[in-house]
Amino acid sequence: MSYTEFCDAGSSVFLTIRQTAWLLGVSExxxxxxxxxxxxxxxxxxxxxxxxxxxxxxxxxxxxxR
Structure with missing residues (x-):
């Protein structure tokens, strides 16, 4: 699932720490x-x-x- 798909899904979608780190470009x-x-x-x-x-x-x- 891409960032755009996450955004389009609305605020009821949740991410794991790993997914969040990947999207933000930082470590877990x-x-x-x-x-x-x-x-x-x-x-x-x-x-x-x-x-x-x-x-x-x-x-x-x-x-x-960061």
Whole structure:
């Protein structure tokens, strides 16, 4: 699934830490750090950490996790 398909799906779509890292071009540990410090929101879905696409879009539009 491409970034465009994620965006078109709306805010009810969630990404894994690995997918988020790939889209943002950062390491998985950097995504985990961004979650811990509150730069990215994460929720538990089926006992896994998931990041809403809307948060990833916000970061891509101008936020920074680097």
């Amino acid at each position: 540990s950097r995504v985990s750090w961004a979650i811990r410090v509150g730069l990215l929101r994460a929720v538990r879905r089926r006992s896994r950490v998931a990041i809403p696409v809307a948060d990833v879009q916000r970061v891509l539009a101008g936020g920074d996790v």
